[in-house]
Amino acid sequence: MDWTGFGLNAAVTLGVTWVLLTLTWAVAVRIGRHSIVDVVWGSGFVVVAAVSLLLARAQDAGTAGRGWLVLALTAAWGIRLAVHIARRSIGAGEDPRYAEIQDRATGSPAAHMYRRVYLTQAAALWFVSLPVQVAMYQDGALWSGASLVVTILGVLAWGTGLFFEAVGDWQLERFKADPANRGKVNDRGLWRYTRHPNYFGDACVWWGLFLLTAGHWSGLVFVLSPVVMTWTLARGTGAPLTEKRMASSRQGYAEYVARTSGFLPRPPKKT
Structure with a gap:
């Protein structure tokens, strides 16, 4: 290094x-x-x-x-x-x-x-x-030894994040394009499993990029970078501000919050 x-x-x-x-x-x-x-x-x-x-x-x-x-x-x-x-x-x-x-x-x-x-x-x-x-x-090597494991994990995390972010944005865009959905909550597709698939995906992307450096201790020094990004998305200026705006403008949003995970994807709760 x-x-x-x-x-x-x-x-x-x-x-x-x-x-x-x-x-x-x-x-x-x-x-x-x-x-x-x-x-x-x-x-x-x-x-x-x-x-x-x-x-x-x-x-x-x-x-x-x-x-x-x-x-x-x-x-x-x-x-x-x-x-x-x-x-x-x-x-x-x-x-x-x-x-x-x-x-x-x-x-x-x-x-x-x-x-x-x-x-x-x-x-x-x-x-x-x-x-x-x-x-x-x-x-050091990128595709051999211990570096191979973290490289694969990093690319997989990045790919998962890009999938959630891109597909989530596309699904929301299609939902909003239908006039019949005006004022309603999108609880379809990835939005059924997390209220913020785009923010979750964003966090995964940055954990993936961090993992690409984690094969050496010099990369581990900067673990606070993805931590700060994840906190900002989940607890800072990301999800909380979005939910504050949605709560006052979307019909049935309180019920959506009650059954749907706020960040990590998981099956919706029965209510």
Whole structure:
């Protein structure tokens, strides 16, 4: 493990995420719509992964196979998420979450949003992406010995996560497209087993990327990255805010909550 190279990489990617989110803020202020930051969220991880791989290859550090694999998995997840959110937001107004944050501003609304949303997301993006960054600088075999086991487990976890996230989003999109479902709760498909298949899938993706680095102790150092991501999705700004909004706008949501798991998929309870 090239710790010197990784330290340089971490400093560079910290600057990259700050510049990326600052530019996003400037565009959002100009167009008057801060929800575009959600599109940048997924693609931002792809940028960090690509920059990290380029720096590692320039320093001849790490195993190229692991680096390209992690970049490919990160890109497949991040680009799909960015495209999905961009398509979903076409013709929609400002996200109620960001409108509420902006309404609480005591001084400049733009400065308030920059501190509360963009700097926070830049820090979160950089911290959660640390396993992706460290993967680029790890030496050793990828498909043999103990590394083979964690590599397979990592790819399986990532694949499970992408399945839940992509299929869950597709099922919800189809449900909303039917006018007969307006104001109703989607309890079909994956949504029958968990109220948040997309958030569960997101967590699995990041545990999978972490596992790709867990064959060496240098990867285990950054276990807090997927922990923070999972907590944010399940207990932070993910599921709780979504459920607060759904409870006041969807018929039968309380009954849905009573019978359906909040995060981990499991058969619905009998009520």
